[in-house]
Structure formats: C-alpha cells, structure tokens
Amino acid sequence: MSDRVLLASFDHEDDLLAATEAVRQKGWRILDAFTPYAVHGLDHAMGLKPSRLTWVCFICGMTGALGMLWFEHWTASITWPIDVGGKPWNSLPSDVPVAFEAAVLLAGFGSVFALFGVSRLWPGKKPKVVYPRATDDRFVLVIDEADAAFDVPSAERFLQEFNVVETMERTQ
Amino acid sequence: MNSPQLAVAPAFLRKLMAVVVVGAVILGVTAVVSPDRAWANLLLLSYYLITLGLGGALFIALTNVCGASWSVAFRRVPEALTGLLPVAGVLVLVAVALRLPQYAWHHHGHGGPGTFWFKELWLSSKFFAVRAVAFVLLWIVLARILVWNSRRQDTRAGVSNVPINTGVSVLFLGVFAITISLAGVDWIMALEPLWFSTMWGVYQFSGLIMATLAAMIIACICLRRMGPLEGIFTDEHLHDLGKLLMGFSCFWMYIWFSQYMLIWYSNIPEETSYFIPRLHGPWAPVVVGSLVLNWIIPFFALLPRPSKRSESIMLRVCVVVLIGRWVDLSVMIFPPVIGTTPLFGLPELASVAIPCGLASWLFFRSFSAAPPVPAGDPDLVASLHYHA
Numbered sequence: 308m309s310d311r312v313l314l315a316s317f318d319h320e321d322d323l324l325a326a327t328e329a330v331r332q333k334g335w336r337i338l339d340a341f342t343p344y345a346v347h348g349l350d351h352a353m354g355l356k357p358s359r360l361t362w363v364c365f366i367c368g369m370t371g372a373l374g375m376l377w378f379e380h381w382t383a384s385i386t387w388p389i390d391v392g393g394k395p396w397n398s399l400p401s402d403v404p405v406a407f408e409a410a411v412l413l414a415g416f417g418s419v420f421a422l423f424g425v426s427r428l429w430p431g432k433k434p435k436v437v438y439p440r441a442t443d444d445r446f447v448l449v450i451d452e453a454d455a456a457f458d459v460p461s462a463e464r465f466l467q468e469f470n471v472v473e474t475m476e477r478t479q
Numbered sequence: 480m481n482s483p484q485l486a487v488a489p490a491f492l493r494k495l496m497a498v499v500v501v502g503a504v505i506l507g508v509t510a511v512v513s514p515d516r517a518w519a520n521l522l523l524l525s526y527y528l529i530t531l532g533l534g535g536a537l538f539i540a541l542t543n544v545c546g547a548s549w550s551v552a553f554r555r556v557p558e559a560l561t562g563l564l565p566v567a568g569v570l571v572l573v574a575v576a577l578r579l580p581q582y583a584w585h586h587h588g589h590g591g592p593g594t595f596w597f598k599e600l601w602l603s604s605k606f607f608a609v610r611a612v613a614f615v616l617l618w619i620v621l622a623r624i625l626v627w628n629s630r631r632q633d634t635r636a637g638v639s640n641v642p643i644n645t646g647v648s649v650l651f652l653g654v655f656a657i658t659i660s661l662a663g664v665d666w667i668m669a670l671e672p673l674w675f676s677t678m679w680g681v682y683q684f685s686g687l688i689m690a691t692l693a694a695m696i697i698a699c700i701c702l703r704r705m706g707p708l709e710g711i712f713t714d715e716h717l718h719d720l721g722k723l724l725m726g727f728s729c730f731w732m733y734i735w736f737s738q739y740m741l742i743w744y745s746n747i748p749e750e751t752s753y754f755i756p757r758l759h760g761p762w763a764p765v766v767v768g769s770l771v772l773n774w775i776i777p778f779f780a781l782l783p784r785p786s787k788r789s790e791s792i793m794l795r796v797c798v799v800v801l802i803g804r805w806v807d808l809s810v811m812i813f814p815p816v817i818g819t820t821p822l823f824g825l826p827e828l829a830s831v832a833i834p835c836g837l838a839s840w841l842f843f844r845s846f847s848a849a850p851p852v853p854a855g856d857p858d859l860v861a862s863l864h865y866h867a
Binding site for chain 1: 736739784
C-alpha cells in the first residue's frame, strides 16, 4: 500500500456501481467509496465481506438475556429471597420481561458502540472530508495507487468508460 | 412481462383431491365413532384454511395501504391464497352450525351477576349464527373486490386503480381487525365460555399472519421452481419475506407470553382455567412443542442473513411454522372439546392432510386463473429491481 490514492468522482450512482465492479475485477485495490446517500449494492460491488456487526449484536443480546436471567435468579432466590404473591422464588415467567429488555438494550448499545469503535468515531472528532461534493451530488471512488506499476493516465482512460467526471491524486 | 401461465398437471391435482377425499372419509367415519373428536378436527382445519385465505387478503391490503412496491411482483400469490376463502368459509359455517347449541351460553348456567346477561345475549344461537355468516361473507366479498381490482389493472394499465385499491384496502383492514378478533372469540374462545382473555384477538392475528407468510414463501419458491415466477420472485423478495416471518414469529411469542404471564401473575381462578389443563398434565409437552415450532426454531434459524436468502432453509422453516400453527390451534381447540389427553391418530392425520391437499388444490386453481404477474401495475418495475 502506497500513500498515494486516486479519487474518481461520478455524477450518477449507476456509473459508480459499474466502475467499482470493473475496478475490483481489474484487481486494483478499492480503499473506500463516498456517496451522498446509501447506494444499494455498493458493498457487493466493492467486494466487502459481510459485516461482523451482526455477531457483536447477537453476542451482546445473548449476554444481556442470560446475564439478566442469572442476576434475577441470584437476587430473587439466592441472596435475598422475597415472597411475591406466594410464587416460588425461582419463578422464570417473572424474570422474562426484564431479561428481554436487557437483551434489547445490550444488543442495541453493543452494536452502536462497536460501530463507533470500528469506524473510529468519538465525540469531538474532527471530520476528514475527502471530497466535499460527496456530501452533495457526487459519487466518489478511492483507489489505491498500489505500486509503481499503477499508471495514472491509463487508469483515467479506463474510468472514462464509466463517465468519470473528475479524477485527482492525493497523498494520504 | 411474458411469464408462462401456470400449468399444473391434472394428475397432480387429482392426487391432491384424492388426499382430501380420503381425509374427509376418515373424518366422516370418526364423526360416527367419536363425534366430538371429528368436530374438533373439522373446526381446526376449517379455521386453519380460512385464516390462510384471510391472511392473503390482509397482505394485499397492508401493502396497498402502505403504497409498498416491493411485493408487487409476487402479489398474485396472496391473491391466489384468497381463493381459499369460499370453500373454507363453507367449512367453518358447517362446523359452527353443527355445534351451535353447545356454543350457546344457557348450557353453562342461567343468568347471574355481572356480565352474564351480556354473554347470554352475545352467545344466543341466532346472533351467533348471523355473526358467523356475516364475517365469512364480508371476508369473501372484500377479498374478491381486492383481487378483481388487481386483475382489472392487467388490461387497464396506469394509476387509475390506485385510489380504489387504497380505499378498499383501508376498509378491509378496519373490518379485518374487528372481525378476526370477534371470530376468534366466537369460534374458539367461546369453547370455554367461562374463560376470557383480552389478548385473544391479537393472539389470533399473530398466528394468522405468521402461517400466511410461511404459506406464501412456500408457494413463491414452488412457483419460481415451476416457472411462472422464475426471474420475477428474486432472492431480495425472499429475504424480505423471511424478515417479516422472523419478525412475526417474535411477535407471536411476545403475544403468547404476554397473555400467559399476566394470567400466571395475577393467578385468578377464572383466568387460570385456560392454562391449568394445558400446562399441568399431558398437554404440557404439546404446548412446549408449539413454542419450539413457532418461535425457537424460526428465530434461531432465520437470524443469520444467508439463511433468509436460502431456498432450502426457508422451505424447511416455513414447513416448521405451518406445523407449529396446527399444533398451536390444536392446543386452543382440543382440550375443551376432546378432553385432557392429547390424541394424535387417524382423525388428526386427516385434519393435517385435508388442509395440505385442499389449500394446494385451491391455490393452484386460483393462481392459474389469472396471469402470474400483475403486468399493469405501475410499481411492477420497481418491484422487479427491488434491492433489500
């Protein structure tokens, strides 16, 4: 990985999708893509692996449910048993609502904070806008100029097929 | 769109009919030997069938009201499901007519304090019968209008149909919400007239929508393999139907548990009378089985994304859900009618086989009566290119 990247911007999402697919098939390394809104199918075109966030969510949810069930059982029937309405101390039905809420809470918070962590987002972080018009009307593809063999003029010619509007080089 | 019209081999349809006839003969014989058991199975299978048909109309109405475009490509599937309504309606009415005297309140005690006068009025035979006929007729008529309007659109392309669709759908949803609650109360909850649950209506709805989605998914996958929906029903549609199925499976469990927990907590004898025979005794494993089939298996099986896009996994889960629906209904219906021991013999096998055969037969007949894709719908293109 070099520190030079090629930014290619497009006017239409279809052009971006087609270019992304073609660039990936050519074997060039796609670093990222910036779009004004979520473009369906872009993750597939970029060849991204399925998100691992689902596993974080599942594990957090199970931790919440099982942890809370254990905690309720421990408090209500082991350390300080309380008779509620003559029910047995270890009454599973009364534990379910709180366990459910804890599962939802942990799964939700866990996913959001895991996403923040992975995307390196935190309060007060200075935004690094790679290409301002990507927040407005342009669709931008960031390609890694991997080595000396990467020829920028020929890459630009290749991208012309996909109606590229502007290309520029950047150092990271 | 040039999709091949569905051509089902007549031999296959004859086999389906043969299954239904054999099942009907078994139930007929049972009616002589053990009338209560035959009747319980008749009510179960006719209620199963009518709620599937009703679910088809519900799906069309819901998507119409939302202005949903994703489901347009396979809308003929829920439309064909409504083809179950007339036959299932007749079966339900036969079941109700056969049991009308037992449904009546006066067999369970005359007059009395509190709301007894209302129950006496509500469950009087005449009112009960008139209501049953009215529910069935309303469902058939409104579903027919929805389907008629959709088929009319095939030749009159454009948006002129949309206001009628939306209007009828809104009307249907209002009627549905009230009638399914009352029908469930009348035909099933009134089997135990001293017991009541205010969650009953929504409990009926949750089972209905889940079974309908499962049936629709199976039908869509079969039709895709057979040809009419090939290239039209995509993995994106399958994925979204899978999400809905999983969501409503959780909804069913949520409703089931809410009903159970409130009754368990307050522990009032007039309320616990429903759960005691079902959870203390031989019915308990059946109840646990219904929870496993309707929630535990669908939830964990459908949780990963790839399984909602896999034909084979979805088919299996949907079969599990349809079996779960049967078990769930049997837990509602059998204990008060046939007693405290669950029975599974030939009559029950018949009441499994008849819905399978009859629903498939009616579905294929209804589906082949119209072009397999609503070609005149303005949202069809959006649906074909839909991306979940």
